[in-house]
Amino acid sequence: MADFEPIVGRYITVDIAGEKHRLFVEEAGQGIPLLCLHTAGNDSRQFRHVMNDKELTDRFRVVAFDMPYHGRSTPPDKWWLKKPRLTTALYMQIIRAVWTALGLDRPIVMGCSMGGAIVLKVAADYQNEIRGIVGLESSAYAPGRYNEFLHHPAIHGGELCASYTYGLNAPTSPEQNRRENWWYYSQSGPGVYQGDVHFYSNDWDAREDIKTIDTTRCKVALLTGEFDYSCTPAMTEQVAASIKGSRYTMMKGMGHFPMIENYPDFRPYLIGALDHVAA
Incomplete structure (x- = not known):
């Protein structure tokens, strides 16, 4: 018997x-839609x-997709010669288009x-249409990451x-997972x-937007790793301080990629966050 995983991938x-x-989408499970956004x-x-994770997929329809240009998705014909440049407005259109096309009813959005x-x-713009959000390594403002060496003809x-x-x-995360x-x-x-990174560091600033989030309508759970120096715990604490009723937890022994670098240690934090948002 073939040892298939429960994940189903389609275009x-x-x-x-x-x-x-043409975007690649994969999913597993049933129940409350949980739309996941990659880094x-x-x-x-x-x-x-x-x-x-069967305990989660028994409760949630977990959906993840590759953004245009990313992974197994391709840009449309007219975008092939365009330099990839993500903006806040375009990012929002992409997310909205995917959850609408998939018919996700009041999803939880996790990124x-x-x-x-x-x-x-x-959460600020669609708080009446979603159950809530789980923000992993969430910052409302993160300047200083962009540089030209990230795409340079002399550098791999x-x-x-x-x-x-x-x-x-995190230095304590298993080597095979970091690799x-x-x-x-x-x-x-x-x-x-x-x-x-152009989006994240040059275009992104939600410091005023997040003040409009009403957590009685759209619940907010924020999780940030102890060792994250890109989005530091202090940066997420600032976000939590601006969103009344949000729940923030610093994850001990975790870095910037909790769901892939050390899932067993991340799992209890995730389940707690989802319990809060789905309640």
Whole structure:
């Protein structure tokens, strides 16, 4: 008998900014929709442990997708010669298009890093349409990450991005898991990571938006790793202080990629956050 995992992957065509996009979507489970957003320059494989967790998939329909240019998704025909440049407005259109196309009814939206940032804007703009958010490594403002060496003809972009992000894992996380995330990053297309960091570091500022989130309508759980020096615990504490009724937890022994770098230790934090948001 083949030892298949419960994850099912398919392609879906969605309209984003007036263009048809062929995006890769994978999911497992049933119940409350849980839409997962990957980190900059990576793809939905980062959530494979969540989608293989039967206790969670018995309660949640876990859905993750690869952004345009990322992983197994491709840009539309008219985008091939465009330099990847993600913006807040485009990011919001992508997320909205996917959950609408999939018919997700009042989902919980969970994202990490740049995904953990944009879920704050999702909560601010769509708090009447979602149950809530789980922000992993969430910052409302993170300048200073962008640089031209992230996409440079004299530098191997895949190895640079993979090795730079490797350092954002906790030193105590298992080596094989840190290397797995490194491998996913090494496969990123030219300029994709830089284009995402353009959003995260140059375009992103939700410090005023998050003050409008009403946690009686849209619950907010925030989880940040103790060793994260990209989105530090202090940065997420500032977010929590601006959202009355939000729940913030610093994750001991965790870095910037909790769902892939050390899932067993991350799992109790995740279950607590989902219990809070889904209640």
